Amino acid sequence: MHTWHWHSWQELPYLSCSLLESFPHGFFTQQFWSHNLQDMTKILNKEASVYRLKQVHGNKVLTPQEIEYKITAGGDEVELVGEKTLAKADGLISEKPLQALWTASADCTPALIGDIKTGQVAAVHAGWRGTAKKIIPQAISRMQSQGSKLPDLRIAMGPAITGEVYQVSEEVAAELGSTILPLEDEKAIITSLQEIADSPLIPDSEPGKVRIDVRQVSALQMEQLGISPEQISIAPYCTYKNPENFFSYRRAKEKKIQWSGIVSMGNEA
Numbered sequence: 001m002h003t004w005h006w007h008s009w010q011e012l013p014y015l016s017c018s019l020l021e022s023f024p025h026g027f028f029t030q031q032f033w034s035h036n037l038q039d040m041t042k043i044l045n046k047e048a049s050v051y052r053l054k055q056v057h058g059n060k061v062l063t064p065q066e067i068e069y070k071i072t073a074g075g076d077e078v079e080l081v082g083e084k085t086l087a088k089a090d091g092l093i094s095e096k097p098l099q100a101l102w103t104a105s106a107d108c109t110p111a112l113i114g115d116i117k118t119g120q121v122a123a124v125h126a127g128w129r130g131t132a133k134k135i136i137p138q139a140i141s142r143m144q145s146q147g148s149k150l151p152d153l154r155i156a157m158g159p160a161i162t163g164e165v166y167q168v169s170e171e172v173a174a175e176l177g178s179t180i181l182p183l184e185d186e187k188a189i190i191t192s193l194q195e196i197a198d199s200p201l202i203p204d205s206e207p208g209k210v211r212i213d214v215r216q217v218s219a220l221q222m223e224q225l226g227i228s229p230e231q232i233s234i235a236p237y238c239t240y241k242n243p244e245n246f247f248s249y250r251r252a253k254e255k256k257i258q259w260s261g262i263v264s265m266g267n268e269a
Helices: 037-044 064-073 128-132 135-145 170-177 186-195 214-225
Strands: 004-009 012-017 025-028 049-051 078-081 084-087 091-093 099-105 109-115 121-126 153-157 167-169 201-203 209-212 232-234 258-263
Touching: 025 037, 025 109, 037 049, 037 099, 037 258, 049 064, 064 078, 064 084, 091 099, 091 135, 099 109, 099 121, 109 135, 109 214, 109 258, 121 128, 121 135, 121 258, 128 135, 128 170, 128 214, 135 153, 135 214, 153 214, 167 170, 170 186, 170 209, 170 214, 186 201, 214 232
Parallel strands: 049 099, 153 232
Antiparallel strands: 004 012, 012 025, 025 258, 078 084, 091 121, 099 258, 109 121, 109 153, 167 209, 201 209
16 A cells, blocks of 8 residues: 655655655645745755746646747747746656656646656646646656656655545536546446446536546546556545645635645666
8 A cells, every 4th residue: 555654844744655755756735835946846855956837737748858948939838927937838757867847736636757767757737627638648658758668657646626525517527537438428428437436426416517536537547558556646635625734726716836846866766
């Protein structure tokens, strides 16, 4: 069983997952809200360079080199956020050791991926829209194009909103369900989703609504790629139900986030 551990830095709490023990990483809480990424990266590795994105709920995955290229080129694929120009995308994949990749989330899934053979990593922001566009499989595909083999990957999905409290329309649920079921009809997808083992779908008393666990949908997408359940771990924490540690947009309607990061290593991490 994969275990999740609480750590403390200057009395501030953050999480790690035993599945990613080969990699400096952390799923940080809202208590780090006032800290910048340079400082937080030093908690993981003092020598690592820092990379982040302007997240747009899509399925684009970039390398640090591609980020630099887009920032130099300018145009629609970048955006000024505060004093920084950021590339628009939702996944980051490392190219060499000591690259700290960061993803921001509130209720969406922060997914950190490490390859225990090559040492390369990915950090992914997977909300329902990104998950409907298979953002995590997209990141895995890019890792494969850079030499990763599926059995060597370890994937930890951090705190996010859980199915019990995530009400969506049947249309949204069907869009997510169509990524794991070879069906097109909305009602057929909903019915089939309810019937699968460990269904990510939970009935809702409101007509036309259901509840869905987005992290479970991502896990099923990965299993269909040929990744075993033992390679995947889902944090046992819901952002909505844990106000003491996590921001939740659904709960508070505030645009605040928490950060999750992972640092790439050399071969045989």
